[in-house]
Amino acid sequence: MTSVKALMQPHRIVMMLIFAALVVWCALSLRWDWIPQYAPLALEGLWTTIWILAVSTFLGFLLAVPLGLAQAIGPWYLSIPARTFCTIIRGTPLLLQIWLLYYGLGSLFPQFPWIRGSELWPYLRQAWPYAVLALTLSYAGYEGEVMRGAFSGVAKGQLEAAKSFGMPRFTMFRRIWLPQAVRNVLPTLGGETILQLKATPLVATITVVDIYAVSSRVRSDTFIVYEPLLLLALVYLVIAGLIALAFRRFEQG
Amino acid sequence: MDTATADAASPEIDTRPEAIRVAGLHKSFGDLEVLKGVSLTARQGDVVAIIGGSGSGKSTMLRCINFLETPSAGQIVIGGEEVAMRPDGSPANQKQIERIRTRLAMVFQQFNLWTHRTLLENVIEVPVHVLKTPRAEAEARARQLLERVGLAGREDTYPAYLSGGQQQRAAIARALAVDPSAMLFDEPTSALDPELVGEVLTVIRDLAAEGRTMLLVTHEMKFAREVANHVVYLYQGRIEEQGPPAEVFGNPQSERLKQFLSSVA
Numbered sequence: 409m410t411s412v413k414a415l416m417q418p419h420r421i422v423m424m425l426i427f428a429a430l431v432v433w434c435a436l437s438l439r440w441d442w443i444p445q446y447a448p449l450a451l452e453g454l455w456t457t458i459w460i461l462a463v464s465t466f467l468g469f470l471l472a473v474p475l476g477l478a479q480a481i482g483p484w485y486l487s488i489p490a491r492t493f494c495t496i497i498r499g500t501p502l503l504l505q506i507w508l509l510y511y512g513l514g515s516l517f518p519q520f521p522w523i524r525g526s527e528l529w530p531y532l533r534q535a536w537p538y539a540v541l542a543l544t545l546s547y548a549g550y551e552g553e554v555m556r557g558a559f560s561g562v563a564k565g566q567l568e569a570a571k572s573f574g575m576p577r578f579t580m581f582r583r584i585w586l587p588q589a590v591r592n593v594l595p596t597l598g599g600e601t602i603l604q605l606k607a608t609p610l611v612a613t614i615t616v617v618d619i620y621a622v623s624s625r626v627r628s629d630t631f632i633v634y635e636p637l638l639l640l641a642l643v644y645l646v647i648a649g650l651i652a653l654a655f656r657r658f659e660q661g
Numbered sequence: 662m663d664t665a666t667a668d669a670a671s672p673e674i675d676t677r678p679e680a681i682r683v684a685g686l687h688k689s690f691g692d693l694e695v696l697k698g699v700s701l702t703a704r705q706g707d708v709v710a711i712i713g714g715s716g717s718g719k720s721t722m723l724r725c726i727n728f729l730e731t732p733s734a735g736q737i738v739i740g741g742e743e744v745a746m747r748p749d750g751s752p753a754n755q756k757q758i759e760r761i762r763t764r765l766a767m768v769f770q771q772f773n774l775w776t777h778r779t780l781l782e783n784v785i786e787v788p789v790h791v792l793k794t795p796r797a798e799a800e801a802r803a804r805q806l807l808e809r810v811g812l813a814g815r816e817d818t819y820p821a822y823l824s825g826g827q828q829q830r831a832a833i834a835r836a837l838a839v840d841p842s843a844m845l846f847d848e849p850t851s852a853l854d855p856e857l858v859g860e861v862l863t864v865i866r867d868l869a870a871e872g873r874t875m876l877l878v879t880h881e882m883k884f885a886r887e888v889a890n891h892v893v894y895l896y897q898g899r900i901e902e903q904g905p906p907a908e909v910f911g912n913p914q915s916e917r918l919k920q921f922l923s924s925v926a
Contacts, residue, residue, distance in 0.1 A: 574762030
């Protein structure tokens with residue numbers, strides 16, 4: 409491998425040594441004795457972060473496709489609502505959206521007896537559905553805009569070729585238009601997914617216990633401030649790296 | 662309109678079935694009338710070359726035949742089946758137009774191979790996903806066709822890695838894969854570097870020789886003269902002159918055609 413050789417240059421070796429020294433110093437002189445006690449909770453929080461991210465990006469993308477399509481080629485009665493939705497979502501803070509859904513919608517529901525009596529009530533009284541909903545809508549809003557550009561950006565000739573061979577519209581959409589549109593914006597989607605990861609800590613403000621909430625818990629329980637935050641940073645860094653890696657795979661494949 | 666009807670056959674009664682008939686075709690883009698009543702018939706086995714200056718409407722005419730452009734008025738009959746049109750010229754029956762399009766394969770000036778698929782995938786796309794041919798069968802046929810246009814060994818290459826001439830030959834293979842009853846060529850060599858034109862013309866020449874029905878919009882006059890059995894000269898949306906290539910090129914009647922031929926010679 410040529411990259412090994414590239415790493416063996418003097419200035420790189422110095423950098424790596426400094427970094428290694430930092431890690432060793434962190435490990436030896438900072439307090440990590442709280443970890444065993446909080447490890448189970450931290451794993452649960454990590455899992456919550458990951459599934460909320462996965463579900464909200466997946467559902468958000470499914471919503472983004474029609475939102476983008478409506479804006480790109482839809483009639484006015486579809487394109488105007490889609491554009492309005494994307495503008496509102498992108499124009500207001502996510503924290504506000506989460507709170508409006510949780511404290512607004514969440515406090516409205518209990519006033520209706522038929523909702524309280526419904527099968528869904530055990531879920532609606534919890535916080536996570538509102539967290540997932542808010543994050544999904546947020547991702548849909550941003551990606552709806554991205555997909556609008558992606559759909560418009562596919563060369564006209566590509567679609568004309570499909571049409572000229574008698575390809576039905578939906579087949580053309582599924583086989584030609586959508587794959588080309590998605591391929592063109594994969595790098596953008598990868599970046600947006602990492603932004604979405606870093607938006608997930610906001611759900612801690614409505615009592616969802618994600619990995620960030622666990623680090624706060626450690627701080628308030630033990631008055632240890634920096635160590636949980638350092639570990640938290642590392643966790644987000646690793647997840648972000650994995651997302652970037654996965655998208656690079658997609659781009660090449 | 663009858664005077665403008667181009668029947669490619671000799672004056673004797675031609676019994677070959679009609680492949681494409683266009684009658685009184687009009688097309689306007691806003692206030693600009695691009696086609697002002699064009700009529701033309703191609704029978705099976707005909708190679709009709711359509712020539713004319715830029716803006717004469719020749720590409721538009723070709724694109725109206727498979728409804729990539731919506732005609733403003735007129736009649737289009739493909740293999741004896743008239744395309745149902747609304748009063749505004751748009752196809753009345755989307756299913757019918759899709760069915761008819763599968764019988765007309767088009768080759769574009771810009772090739773328009775699907776960039777996210779390999780050559781083999783490009784060629785089997787329509788057979789597998791539109792005509793529902795079994796995949797193995799479609800693949801075997803696609804390999805034959807790619808070999809035929811001189812692209813054996815390039816099955817797994819993406820279009821972006823090929824020269825324009827190779828892409829156009831692949832596009833011709835894609836068109837042949839649907840086993841079309843007629844082929845529409847829209848300036849197939851106009852986007853190519855001069856040294857790549859020949860390889861594409863060779864492929865088209867072979868297709869003409871095996872009796873395929875073709876409508877060919879082209880700027881290659883020598884080639885048109887050689888492969889076509891009927892030449893149509895369009896001028897400002899009307900058929901100005903037409904006939905066998907020997908007459909149209911050898912003994913042009915109209916002043917405009919004479920000027921045009923001397924300008925492109």
